[in-house]
Amino acid sequence: MLRDATPTDVGRLYAEHSARVHRWTSRFFPRDEAEEVVHEIFVKVLERIEGFRNDASPTTWLYRLTINHCLNRLRNATRRAELWQEQGSAAPWLVPTSAADQEPRTFLQQFWRQLDDELVTVAFHYFVDGMTHAEIARIHGCSARTVGNRIERLRVLAAAAAGYTHEETTP
């Protein structure tokens, strides 16, 4: 579909996927802002259309681009300050999906801004999307083992943070 893509193809991509991308961005931002973010994302789509060419799934490519862009936008210092005012320190996208993995989720809630981009993105797919290592690996173009290592690293950080908090709050 996207081989030898042109801006016209990007236009078609926009027609076919913009509503979907908007649904994804709405997980992170209020409606109006989410729409603006959609347009930002399609600017990136145009810039990176060469990267589209050999991708078997435009939806997967767009999804990865969207999640990365949204997380990076949230990390922006100005936006971070606004969110801090609006919602406290909570990560707005970190909505509960299950009681499992509570400790890493709590850790993410508190420290996600301090983690590197790749770890946060992998953590998003794992803890928010509930994806398996294999699916995350497919999206990121890495091995499932690499994804597993990232998740394990997050668990270690979470445990360390929990221990630190416990010691600090125990008389």
Place this chain on the structure above:
Amino acid sequence: MTSPSNPPIDAGEVFTRQGHLTMLALDRFECGELSTAAVDCIVTHLGECTACAERLALVHETPPLRPPASPRTSSGSRWASAVLATGLAVAATVALAVWLQPQQASRAPLNDGLHNASAYTTTAEPELAALLEDRIALRVMAGGRELREGNRVAPTETLRLEIEAAAPGFVALLVTHDGDEDALFDGSGTGEADGAYAWTPLTDVHELDERLTWTHTYSPEGSHASRSTSERLWALWCAEAFSLRDLDRLMQGEGHDCVYETHEFSRSPASRR
């Protein structure tokens, strides 16, 4: 976890760890991007799982997005214009190539002590403006000659930078070094490429009527004085006032109506005038 009945597909590609279909799988299902085996698996699951069937209904109900129709400086406008103008795709590719260049640098702590600069002066001689199609021009002078892209200069040579804008705005000067381990730091949280790069501001943000002139001296220490490095100067211009804290975002074209100009050369002990 619900096991898919059709073994040719990898269940991990469509199911969450809790045994439901991932939202991405539902979207790909909706777009017809999945294999026949995966589609069969999903259809079977949807017949058994009301939660996933309801989520698929949400996918169906996604309202169409309004077409972009924003002010000139908004992303929507930029996107719409870009789609209409094939040439912009080429420009974006070139800009992206420029943008990616400093990401090749190594990760190391910032060392502000390597740079110093004199006070700036402004003039009202828009000599370059007539030559501009873009809104900003960066000219780099060394010892009375204008440096061209890729020229070499001595490691400690003082450069004179001239920045001229075709419209009033605000400007900051930045520098990045490639191949100098101590001159760069890891600029995190920027873009998908997630490379290591950072802007070392030479100036604060200055209001620019027509031209900004700045003298820049690089003061390498230790082994840096005898090593060749690639130095790239950047002039970031925005129509609105901005903060250096927002550099990463602004250099990616977010938030303000901003453009940048860049000039790369090498600092080499073997440089000859």
